[in-house]
Amino acid sequence: MTQEPQIVALVVAAGRGSRMLTDTDSSPKQYRDLAGQSVLQRTCQKFIDNEHVSRVLCVIHADDFDLYEKATLSLESDKLLPPVVGGKERQESVHLGLAALAEHSPDFVLIHDGVRPFITQDVINRVINQLKNGSKAVLPSTKVSDTLKSRGDDGTIEGTIDRTRIWSAQTPQGFDFDAISGAHRQAYAENRNDFTDDTALMEHVGIPVLIVEGDSANVKLTTPRDMELARQKVTMENTLMLSDIRVGSGYDVHAFEEGDAVILGGISIPHTMKLKGHSDADVALHAITDAIFGALADGDIGSHFPPSDPQWKGAASDQFLKYAVDKVTERGGRIAHLDCTIICERPKIGPYRNAMRARISEICELPIERVAVKATTSEKLGFTGREEGIASMATATIRLPGNEDW
Template identity: 60%
Template sequence: MTALNQQNLEKHYNKLAVLVVAAGRGSRMQTAHENGPKQYFDLGGMPVLQQTISKLLAFDKTDYLQVVIHADDRQAYDSIANKINDPRLLPPVTGGTERQNSVYNGLLAIAPFNPDFVFIHDGVRPFIDPQTLSNTHAALLAGAQAALPAIAVSDSLKRRAHKSDVLETVDRTNLYQAQTPQGFCFQTIWQAHQQAALKEINSFTDDTALIEWLGHKVELVTGNSANVKLTSPDDLALARQKVTMEQFAALADIRVGTGYDVHAFEAGDHAMLCGIKVPHNKKLKGHSDADVAMHALTDAIFAALADGDIGSHFPPSDPQWKGAASDQFLAYAIDKVKQRQGIVAHLDVTIICEAPKVGPHREAMRTSLAKICNVPISRVAVKATTSEKLGFTGREEGIAAMASATIRLPLDLDETC
């Protein structure tokens, strides 16, 4: 039998459903700046739950993914689901009063699909890794009724007697920290939850505990210390730091481009600079609105991308750009960066003129550029200088502008030296 046929048979006879529990309220996560359940807090530009779901759908053994949510969270969840847009993502079901009730509802929803295996995962564990998923799946394929990813406890453990200051050291030998996803033969965990429901027991906080309750063996598999559950504000802060560092590490191709532009004055009552109308007794002459600063910055971005210049993208001979606002040129250049999965790290503009005075308008200019480029204003610099009455700028015949743009792109190993 070929490897491909074996893979197809394995997929057919070992159907995997993934159940994500995300109906909790996260009372321990409330901070001064954020409200609502923690699974919808931002983490690296997307909600925690979206990060989690995306990681689980990236696992090539996943056939279905069922999310259990709180009744109040449907709008927030639908926003995530619409962005993911994966046919394996089933419509959400509503959770119960306890985690065990929520898992029961999720299992009930996926039972008609007759999966062979099911993973049950916490929605606020966004750092689940492929190896842990593979380890859990392999244990089920090898015949385990239940597989628990876990890591050995390494810290010293202490126990304090009730209402006492007396401490005792706990032997940490053979102690493990349980993680998720916990993997099960579907019928085994489904029967366990049904029996617990019949006996009106809903106090289990760990799904493998139900398996132990029935007397079945739970197979330990190697987990990952990074696969943490986000419980407290400190957990969230560390998670955001981790994601930020990962994102910056992925954007290791750091590029700097420069741009330069000149426009002469003509009769008018203002000069367009960085998208701001600056009152003046003259205006800048050009095919578009002649925003010399924005043109220089646009060229700097194209230079960092090694993608021509503003004239090659917006030819002055093309009548559609006559009188056009230059913010669309800059926005286009920024979109080019996004198309390359990059980000803008810093923008710097220097305006060279005797008049008008830039200082009174500097912050408005920074705000304008930050908005157009969708970057924090702290990453935008605007400054001005004169040419000490020398040259065409010194004679107030026009304005010159220099700009630099620093961008970060994913590293393409094929392009490295």
């Protein structure tokens, strides 16, 4: 039986990313947060997940060990090797990375930009398959679709370039390990450090480079706009995975008693009375909490926080709501929208509406535009009309991971 070749991935992450710098964030782009994970973590995970890749090595800047450790903390895999320090230029960083990998005697190496987190398994495998078929250098590329123009010194067009033979290079670029290591050593001996990518070194030493189909989504994050679009893409992908959409409703009521303020939506509102209850009697948060439990089909607020339990005497209701939110998170889900209606004659809710929305948004870690607070009266009818108490109704929309059985 033919022995499987040893394939390693070399992830180049030693750059400073000057074009990504903003007034509010000066950190290297490979360590920026991308919807809950660093860019570098997402990139490395793709190669760790590939069944053909046996080792993954990152080349990092000498100042970035703490950033690297934090960024890769959750990458619990024996595939991930300790990082090595790179050089001033990308070509030197790759050269140092290849030297560090030599002791593992790999057959093939995949050299990838650390800031290309959207690489797919299909592209990785296409490169690997051609290496196994005998190619010593493989370049994933996309065919250029835009019309290309050459621009003169005066800013005018000099001519139109034939795009039919033009391809846009991506990574991971795959190589026979000995061949690419030799090409780097030769360039180093010739004092050449002007090669823009690793396939250019193979061209320099006369080794043919095979082009395979890349992926237009496999973009290199270079500018703040790139990062913004990347975050939007990941957020949308994560949302689409939560295809089990559920809606729950909640209702609560509390009577008035002597006091000087009511707690509604986590906000203290001056009034001639307060609401009577075992906890702080926040009918708005109680209704929202019950709505979330309803969407989860997980009992109600009384089953989780029994009024008979003395520990909840006078308790702030934000902890009840936070508990319900955590229950959603534990199921791998997220809250999509909250809608609360408060029913009372007095106090007037309007002046405090946005403060309530902001507080609920804070408790639930939800954008304020996904929190609605409304108020109505009962036209002097019933217990609320007689100002004997306040009622609240709420609806919660949540998204959970899809269930293939449905």
